[in-house]
Amino acid sequence: MIKTFKCSDTQALSKGERVKKFANIALVARRKLRQLEIVGRLRDLRVPPGNRLEALKGDRAGQHSIWVNEQFRACFRWTRATYRGNHSGKTCHHCRHRLAPLPVFRPFERLLAARPGGP
Template sequence: MSFDANIVTQYYVLMTIKTFRCVDTETLFKLGRVARFVNIERPALRKLKQLDLARCIEDIRVPPANRLEILKGDRAGQHSIRINDQWRVCFRWTGTDAEDVEIVDYH
């Protein structure tokens, strides 16, 4: 099996998540396990990967179960997608990138 550096380079160019607001969220994304998120680990990772692969904010609208929302109040300027009824992935969208990504208990 050969290694194609161009493919790896292209993958890193496409990455959307630039910064994390929460250390546990970053650890889950990079290592796949965090005790705090053990009950939502698989769907949370799936949502983080979807966010990371998005090229524009419209890419996150699909699937509709993401329920992409523009947040208000003390979270004005942020968006969220649902992991489940209790948990959300919150982030700031800067045109082409996601920043300040965190998993939040919404209840």
């Protein structure tokens, strides 16, 4: 369950609203946000392999990301907070979305550094 969002655009996108800046990736981004919403364990995000689940490092330590496409990824903080059984809580930085406030989620970031031949 996603508890909070970093930006209102990502929250609107997850609710099915049209967001101009995500128009080209809306379908895929909504699918990825739905995956974050329903998974019970972090390791469940390894499938499909196209998610490219990875733990972030440096100032983003404690966060994970899944790829939306080659340019954007969904970054989130996975917590062990229990909600209705043994489901872990996912936090999406900024913007509240249900229940207790939790850490951080960065909606989508450009992956320029991760692209081959990038700047």
